[in-house]
Amino acid sequence: MSEAIIEIEQVVFSYVREEGGENIPALDGVDLEILEGSFVAVIGPNGSGKSTLAKCFNALLLPEKGRVRVRGMDTGDDERVWDIRKTVGMVFQNPDNQLVSSIVEDDVAFGPENLGVEPAEIRERVDAALRSVDMYEHRKKGPHLLSGGQKQRIAIAGVLAMESECIVLDEPTAMLDPSGRREVMEIIRRLHARGKTIVLITHFMEEAAQADRIVVMEKGRIAFDGTPGELFTHSGDLQDLDMPFAVQLAARLRKRGIDVPKDAISEMDLVEFLCASK
Numbered sequence: 001m002s003e004a005i006i007e008i009e010q011v012v013f014s015y016v017r018e019e020g021g022e023n024i025p026a027l028d029g030v031d032l033e034i035l036e037g038s039f040v041a042v043i044g045p046n047g048s049g050k051s052t053l054a055k056c057f058n059a060l061l062l063p064e065k066g067r068v069r070v071r072g073m074d075t076g077d078d079e080r081v082w083d084i085r086k087t088v089g090m091v092f093q094n095p096d097n098q099l100v101s102s103i104v105e106d107d108v109a110f111g112p113e114n115l116g117v118e119p120a121e122i123r124e125r126v127d128a129a130l131r132s133v134d135m136y137e138h139r140k141k142g143p144h145l146l147s148g149g150q151k152q153r154i155a156i157a158g159v160l161a162m163e164s165e166c167i168v169l170d171e172p173t174a175m176l177d178p179s180g181r182r183e184v185m186e187i188i189r190r191l192h193a194r195g196k197t198i199v200l201i202t203h204f205m206e207e208a209a210q211a212d213r214i215v216v217m218e219k220g221r222i223a224f225d226g227t228p229g230e231l232f233t234h235s236g237d238l239q240d241l242d243m244p245f246a247v248q249l250a251a252r253l254r255k256r257g258i259d260v261p262k263d264a265i266s267e268m269d270l271v272e273f274l275c276a277s278k
């Protein structure tokens with residue numbers, strides 16, 4: 001059994017309205033464990049609490065009730081905040097808001113510098129991180145010369161250089177074109193294959209389908225938690241989900257009497273099944 005990196009227990013959170021009046025509820029009793037080495041996608045409608053939940057993972061927000069532990073460290077413990085942020089690295093949606101330096105490699109070095117890592121080790125980590133996201137050859141460039149997908153890969157390299165065990169990505173592909181999206185997903189899959197724990201918040205079902213577990217948020221609660229196969233064959237009590245193309249096609253084929261297996265959720269699964277059947 002894998003161990004949990006992140007443990008969320010009965011977490012409640014609401015935003016305080018500055019102009020007074022009632023608080024805005026965002027999380028309403030969330031229980032969740034993120035296991036070491038897993039790839040979890042978090043989906044759900046706008047305002048369902050996905051980003052708020054992600055910010056609770058590394059003490060950017062502290063729960064009003066309940067608790068969040070990262071490798072056993074309580075996010076409310078002031079003395080552990082840096083250890084927690086080092087363990088769980090975050091990548092956000094807007095590629096332009098995340099890069100702080102005028103040279104790519106300085107940007108990737110920023111995290112480990114703040115952690116007080118020795119310069120020689122920083123050099124090694126930065127080079128390794130840039131290679132992991134296929135951006136080593138661009139290390140001397142200014143971030144403004146990069147595409148959105150490349151910028152997000154640099155943001156991911158920044159997290160890798162801190163040696164974070166878990167990477168939480170909040171809609172990292174939302175502002176990218178299709179090729180940028182593919183690049184970033186390719187890197188995410190690669191990091192997962194190498195053992196990193198991944199939490200990917202996304203609006204794209206095709207991306208969520210690549211995870212080994214999908215959590216669906218609805219109104220500050222978890223409405224579903226299971227494998228992609230289970231979600232895509234789940235009866236319709238979840239709000240309308242925009243199913244991946246392969247899942248829609250499989251459903252139509254079933255209506256025509258073709259007995260497509262329930263775990264066929266990608267184009268490749270369908271191709272294999274259809275080619276194998278007579």
Ligand SMILES: Nc1ncnc2c1ncn2[C@@H]1O[C@H](COP(=O)(O)OP(=O)(O)OP(=O)(O)O)[C@@H](O)[C@H]1O
Nearest residue numbers: 015024025026044045046047048049050051052053
């Ligand atoms: N900084 C904030 N101040 C006040 N209310 C907020 C703030 N951020 C989020 N909210 C509210 O909290 C609730 C949950 O928002 P959250 O951003 O976590 O949802 P989300 O699932 O990430 O949505 P989206 O898909 O649009 O990114 C919503 O009602 C939202 O309006």
Ligand SMILES: [Mg+2]
Nearest residue numbers: 050051052170
């Ligand atoms: Mg969000």
